[in-house]
Amino acid sequence: MHTLIKLVLAGIWMVLIPAFAGVTWVRKKKDYTLGECFLAGIMFMFALAEILILPAIYRKMSLHFVTVVFAVIMSVFALYGLWKLNIDREMHIVRIKRELPQVSAWMWIAVAAIFIQIFIAAVYAHMDADDSFYVATATTSVQTDSVFQYNPYSGVEYRILPKRYVLSPFPVLLAIFSRLSGGMHPAVLAHTVYPAVFFAAAYLVYHQFGKMFFPEKKREQGIFLLFCAVLIWFSGFSVYTAGNFQLVRIWQGKAVLASVILPFLMYLGFEIMLKEQVGYSRFLMIFASMAACHVSSMGIMLAPIVIAVYALLTLWKTRSIRCMGYTILYILPSLILGSVYLML
């Protein structure tokens, strides 16, 4: 299949479908944006992948079966979201017509800086030997039409599943996207398409922070995002920074965790836990928590810490123990998967 068609399919499954599917979870907020839909859709997509792939591993299901089920469920939610978006289209058209001329020059400069980062990551290569597990898991899954049945390092059949990685099967999602993109090579998808999608997601999170800190102040929103872009751009002083992980190996789960999911969880802490009038569906917090577990085993441990800190802040703010009920719900995925991890 022609490369352009594969790229279009990748764009549909990694951008449009999650964006439409995300409408359901943000629509409670009256002035929700397409960027918020996309972020919510990504979290929902990761959560869905976690629910589908884990049993598939233990039941030894084929990759194509998991792909079909994933595609059907995402399509259903995307169609529903598209229908709701159509109902709200007037609102969006009016808002875009009103806000587009107001976008500040700083915002355009920030967007240009982000595009440069995406261009460099898509065109140039960063060699990381960790790909021998993460990307090779995807290429192995595609090659064998299986899910975590063969050791990606050598191709031999697994005798014992790698407990450290199997609860966070983010590489299998790469294999799923490879199939949905008309067979685009998983390494090409990871190294070229993923940077475009996840850089956009990361900076959309910071844009949400900017809108929260500076409502209606377009100039400040642009300056804020530009500072975020430059801070991340120049975080190459150590290989451990979240910014370095984002810019050089965004296709690995721990990079998505550090640069997209943990910051989004911090943002959701403000919007869902600390706000009296919750704008988003509370399910979004659960999806983000599951997304953290899906992309990296580190997420199973770090996401509940983020949520617990916001729970403390909410407790201090409201002096009410009721928030603890929701907190337990939000960290439930980590509690369950953490327990399974200890039992394995």
Next chain:
Amino acid sequence: MREILQNALTSWDKYWDGSIYPYLLLGAALYLLFFEKKRKQAGYLLGYLVITLALMFCPVTAALIEKCIGGMVYWRVVWILPAVPVIALGFTSLLGRIRNAKLQIFPVVLCLLLVAVSGTSVWQAGNYVKVQNNQKVPDEVAQVAEVILNRRSSEDALTVADNHMASYLRVYDASIQLAFGRDGKGRRSGNGKRLFNSLNVPEPDYGLVAKYAGKENCEFLVFQVPSERADEIGQIMKEHGYERISAINNYNIFQISG
């Protein structure tokens, strides 16, 4: 307790590696604390920052976190600090006090330059190279993989490769079966461990490598050969049934003959 605190401090130093970003974070936090009290979210953001720092450095919580994530990667706890939003908020709030858009330009550019010189460009740190293949593996890996794919007798044909090559061959094409992968992982037998150990030493005994490879039923061997020893190693391999079929950069590819 002391070791745990020491590990937390070491992880902190490792993360920031001498840059002044933590001081930018401190400066931004203090500015927000003293001058942006009216901004509600700033208060909660600072509260979040203080609590996460306390969790990171309090020996009791640090010990618990270390038990969960491992002491070697404790530096990843810094990922839950809102360093980027706090620093960006600090700068933006300060610069937002200049209401005139034209007057604001120079201070904004100055502050952006401050951030830039305080850090290191991710691209300058030697992180990117240009390659000719779309999978973005080292070019020599792609070329070696193509040779193996064209010359193998069956899809089950086993390849032995050194650590560098083994890390990327199956990223390029997962139909290539390896005797072992990166750091010897995924090896198929005890002999595979001996084979890995014999190949990945500074001065391999190539006769031993070929012997173990034959025992492992490997069709291909791929490893770096110093140019001055190319003929000698070629002869050793030939005596053990492996013919050199290609040379890519310093890598020689040997295939079992017959």
